[in-house]
Amino acid sequence: MTIRKRELAEDEVHELLRKFKDGDITAFTKLYEHLYPKVYAYVYYRVNSVQDAEDLTSDVFIKAIENLREQKGSFDAWIFRIACNRVIDHYRRRSVRQNPLNVEDKNLGSEDFDAIMEGHFFQQEFKQALTQLTHDQQEVIILKLVEGYKTDEIAAMLDKSVEAIRALQFRALSTLRTLLDAKRGEKRKR
Amino acid sequence: MERNIEALLDLCIEEMKRGKSLEACLANYPEHADQLAPLLRLAQEIDNLPLPVALPEAMSATLFNLGTRFGVSERKKGALALSRVLQARRSWAFGAVSFLLILLFGGATISTKSIPGDILYPAKLATEKVVFFFSFNAEEKVELRLRFSYERLKEMVQIFEQSGTLDKELLKSMLDEAKLALEHGNQLSGLQASLFQVKFNHANAYQKESLEHIRIAVPPSELKTVDRAIEVCTNRMQWMMKRMKEGRHVPWTRGCDMW
Numbered sequence: 001m002t003i004r005k006r007e008l009a010e011d012e013v014h015e016l017l018r019k020f021k022d023g024d025i026t027a028f029t030k031l032y033e034h035l036y037p038k039v040y041a042y043v044y045y046r047v048n049s050v051q052d053a054e055d056l057t058s059d060v061f062i063k064a065i066e067n068l069r070e071q072k073g074s075f076d077a078w079i080f081r082i083a084c085n086r087v088i089d090h091y092r093r094r095s096v097r098q099n100p101l102n103v104e105d106k107n108l109g110s111e112d113f114d115a116i117m118e119g120h121f122f123q124q125e126f127k128q129a130l131t132q133l134t135h136d137q138q139e140v141i142i143l144k145l146v147e148g149y150k151t152d153e154i155a156a157m158l159d160k161s162v163e164a165i166r167a168l169q170f171r172a173l174s175t176l177r178t179l180l181d182a183k184r185g186e187k188r189k190r
Numbered sequence: 191m192e193r194n195i196e197a198l199l200d201l202c203i204e205e206m207k208r209g210k211s212l213e214a215c216l217a218n219y220p221e222h223a224d225q226l227a228p229l230l231r232l233a234q235e236i237d238n239l240p241l242p243v244a245l246p247e248a249m250s251a252t253l254f255n256l257g258t259r260f261g262v263s264e265r266k267k268g269a270l271a272l273s274r275v276l277q278a279r280r281s282w283a284f285g286a287v288s289f290l291l292i293l294l295f296g297g298a299t300i301s302t303k304s305i306p307g308d309i310l311y312p313a314k315l316a317t318e319k320v321v322f323f324f325s326f327n328a329e330e331k332v333e334l335r336l337r338f339s340y341e342r343l344k345e346m347v348q349i350f351e352q353s354g355t356l357d358k359e360l361l362k363s364m365l366d367e368a369k370l371a372l373e374h375g376n377q378l379s380g381l382q383a384s385l386f387q388v389k390f391n392h393a394n395a396y397q398k399e400s401l402e403h404i405r406i407a408v409p410p411s412e413l414k415t416v417d418r419a420i421e422v423c424t425n426r427m428q429w430m431m432k433r434m435k436e437g438r439h440v441p442w443t444r445g446c447d448m449w
Contacts, residue, residue: 029387145233145236146236169199
């Protein structure tokens with residue numbers, strides 16, 4: 001297990017943000033390059049299609065820029081909160097059920113073909129199994145294991161206690177394990 | 191007890207993230223190893239998944255949306271009203287010209303997917319010219335030039351995949367359109383200029399990457415051309431990065447080019 005790449009530390013993000021708010025627009029480009037992949041990865045695992053993920057990520061940034069003056073505290077927490085609300089709105093508006101079978105090859109980052117295919121199948125299964133979790137459980141798993149945040153950071157982001165995050169994580173992983181084992185059992189029978 | 195196992199699971203995940211092996215973690219808590227092991231293996235599997243990669247086109251599209259929003263919000267009311275009139279004029283002109291082209295081409299749909307050699311390709315180019323003619327500000331012109339550059343790249347790749355030949359005209363057009371985008375970018379200022387810089391860099395990186403893929407399969411006689419084009423993209427990226435580091439906007443200078 002490795003620590004997910006965090007190109008910019010939180011204090012660097014805040015410094016760029018401060019500069020951007022003061023009118024240094026080149027700071028925005030650095031922030032954007034840093035944040036877009038993170039927000040996209042989060043949204044990608046929460047919605048059905050790549051197209052929806054791209055559209056919603058775009059919405060998140062528009063919303064963030066529009067409300068930048070109101071931003072306080074952790075910037076990551078703030079932008080993930082916007083992303084989370086956009087995902088909820090998306091499902092509410094369209095009354096879509098999550099059915100994430102549309103994982104496209106172009107979204108895989110590895111160069112090794114076997115690894116790509118192996119990762120691809122697991123990614124599909126994982127994405128599908130995620131939909132069976134509660135909203136909070138999904139958030140914890142994505143923020144912890146996909147985005148690489150620490151438990152206390154997630155607790156601050158979701159406004160919950162560290163104990164609550166640990167409980168959510170335990171239940172989420174237990175459910176995911178049951179679902180994925182069942183899926184693998186089915187495959188072996190075929 | 192249950193509360194305990196939740197904390198232990200979290201502790202093990204954090205330790206594994208710091209480089210400790212799964213076995214070493216389990217060895218610390220042998221009484222819970224059976225319960226922890228499958229959950230930690232799953233956590234490890236999820237953590238090892240490749241991150242979904244955001245496509246450069248999607249990043250550029252978002253930047254354009256941001257630029258448009260900001261541009262509109264920064265304009266004065268009078269300018270907005272004028273913009274609406276111009277937008278209407280452009281839509282009308284585009285509709286009229288498209289209608290004429292449809293008549294000319296026997297009612298067939300003007301295909302945006304056509305490539306050189308297709309009967310509809312001249313119509314595609316004509317439509318591009320008309321749309322560009324009716325664009326009224328640098329922001330729109332920049333966007334269109336980048337879009338045309340992307341179109342030429344798409345066409346070139348499609349032809350290459352179909353016939354294995356490199357269309358040098360399309361390659362040149364792709365680079366020329368990007369160069370023209372730079373020239374229009376010179377007129378942008380403030381946030382618009384910064385957004386353009388990022389967007390141009392994404393487009394350029396994407397072109398370079400595509401050319402590098404083509405280079406693997408291109409006949410030896412075409413290698414020099416492809417290498418030269420890759421060099422142009424590299425120079426442009428370096429030049430733009432330098433400008434961005436200096437915190438300057440895009441003024442077009444002779445130092446940048448090229449083909």
